[in-house]
Every structure is written in structure tokens, then in C-alpha cells.
Amino acid sequence: MKPFRRILTGKKILLGVCGGIAAYKIPGLLRRLIKEGAGVRVILTEGAEAFITPLTFEALCREKVFCQCDFLNPPPGCIPHTELGAFAEAILVAPATASFLASLASGDARSLLVATILASRAPVLLFPAMNTKMWEHPAVKENVKKIASWGYKVFTPEEGALACGEWGPGRLPEEEIILAHLEKTLALQDFSNCKVLITAGPTREPLDAVRFLSNRSSGRMGVALAEAAWKRGAEVILVHGPLSSSPLPLIRRIPVETAAQMAEAVLSLLPKVDILLMAAAVADYRPQDTWSGKLKKTSPSLTISLERTPDILKEVSSRRKPGQVIVGFAAEEEEFLPQEARRKLKEKGLDLIVANPIDRPETGFESATNEVFLFFADGRKIHLPLAPKEVIAWQILDAIKELQK
């Protein structure tokens, strides 16, 4: 198994900041990039300097921050636009103003930021942010269209309350979204052309109008798998029960509540997917009878009969198409883990089962970390030691990639 390396660790990122009101958010983004281990150089446009000082960025990245005045009056021996253009493995501009988009669209290299982009062949990600009427103006639309036609990624601003007091598209996306797009741009797209269906979270089996049977699953493992697959280029669909951590809004989601609803969603999508990862903790039993209102506290004891829920994995394996990869998950007490995992692997005809012990606080349900054992249909077994669920997700996808070879 390859050692895990975070996507942005050691990557050289050029961060361009323009003169929009959202410039005040960018030091936060810079901190996140540095925390991820990226090497970041910063260019502020002339407009940006009116909103935020180079000193703030310099203090955070401990590197000289380049401003417009450095372009034609550079430090001795330095040609900023070519050196920064060659340095960058990715160029990220946030916020990208209307005026910057116009200069770039016309190839006007009077600004250091535009000249640097022209002098680079790194992927370029632009995050425009501006007043809605500006964003919707044909001049801006034309410029965006032209820039996008060169292969630069121009991300549509988010809709919401704007600094100018209006409401509409124009907001800079949250840091999390900007980072996710950057990670996707820099990650190996080894799951492109691959449709991946992932289930996550618990199911809820209703007893009456306000009560249900469920389990402690947080859905984090499934969400981590969905985000990792998305970053690696897959087309992802996440079918999930109630989650305690929200996935990136960039991921297509189908929320469900009961095991029966999850079964229906999975089985209807199954014919179209290449890989199915069943990370949800689906209830095995549901109350046989349900009450339409709230069950009253009238008798001293109450017996509830339970019946089996649909066995989704079994149904899936009976309908699978040749070439589909089906991965199951098992949460078991450590003592029974290998035999239970192998039994499920065989009985349900899976390619791989990911088994994790539930009797340790740092693994399994509700925890941010996990330790798992991968049991393959061909008899192999791999141990993935304790790590954040994001890391485990990445390693599970590595194992699936091997299976597809």
C-alpha cells in the first residue's frame, strides 16, 4: 500500500488576490493552504492593496508578497512574472474582480498577476466575486466565457447576501469549497470516467410518529469516501441516512431515512455504476408494527416485535453486472472480526470487505479516526493502521484501484 500524502503537501501554489471586498477572507485561506503543507507565494493586485495589506500575507506565509509596484521595479536579479509563473504548480485567484477578468480576457499584461498567468502553464482556478448585477453583465459574461474556453477553471460565485446589501450570485465560496477544487485539480484523476455509488450513515426505522430505531453511525467514513472519490475524478452519488457531518455540497446526494428507502435508491442506481461502496450502517431489524401518532405511556411494559429489513448487499450481488466492483463494510467486535468479515465477504459475493473493530474508542462509529482490515475475495488481507477517516478512505480507494487493474 502506497504511503498516504495529503494532496496539497509540498505543492507550490500561487495565490492571486484582487481588489474585491472578499479580499478580507483570503488570509484565512492562505493559513489553510499553509496548514495543508503547501508552499504559497502571493501576488496582490493594485486594487487588492486598497483592501488589505501585503504585511498580513507576508506574516502568514513568511515569504515576500509581490505587489504591482514590484512588476517594473523588481528586487535585484528577479523577474517576478516569469519566476512566479514557473514556480506555480497551480494558480488560484480569489477573489477575481471584474476588472481582473477583463484584463486577463484581453491578454493585457500590464498587471503583474495577469502577466504571471500568461507566463505560466500551470492550471488556473479563478473564483470571481462581485455584485450580482456586475456578475450578470454581458461584458463580464463574455470575458468569463472567453477565459473558460482556454481551459482555465472559472467557478460560478455562490448565491447569498452580498456585502453591498443585495442578494444573489456574487459571493466567494467558503474556504472548504475553494480548497476542495484545488485538491481535485492537483490530485491524480485515477477515478475519472468512473461512477461511484456510496452509502453512508445510519438508517432510522420508525416506531411511531416521533420515535425510531437507529444506531451510532455518524456517516463520516462514507462521507470521507465520497469526498476522496470526487477529488480523484469520480462521478459520485452519496445515498445517506441522517449524517452528523455534512459532505461537501459539490457531491450529489440522495438523502433517505429507512433501510427500505436506501435499498430502493441503491437498487435503482446500481445498473449505472461501476463501483458500489456500502459504508452505511443499515438497520438489520425494524419494528413490525408502527403507530401513526405518538405511542402513549399507558402500560407498565411494552413488547415490540422486530422484522428483518431488506438485505441490500445480498440483493446487489445477485443483480451485479460483470465488471462492477462491490465493496461491503463490517463493524464487529475485534474478537469476531476476521471470521465475520470473511463470512460476509463470501455469503454476499463481494470483491472486498472493509472490517473495523467497534470496541475501541478511536475506531468505528462516531470517531474521527479508524483502523480497518481489508479482506479481499482472492484471500488477501491488508491492515490499515489507525488514521483519520479521510486517510483510510484514500487508502481504500487505492485498494479498489488495484482490484480494477
Ligand SMILES: Cc1cc2nc3c(=O)[nH]c(=O)nc-3n(C[C@H](O)[C@H](O)[C@H](O)COP(=O)(O)O)c2cc1C
Ligand atoms: C468598497 C468596494 C468594494 C468592491 N468590491 C468589488 C468586488 O467584490 N468585486 C469586483 O469585481 N470589484 C469590486 N470593486 C471594484 C474594484 O475594487 C475595482 O474594479 C478595482 O479596480 C479592482 O482592482 P484590481 O482588478 O486591481 O484588483 C469594489 C470597489 C469598492 C470601492
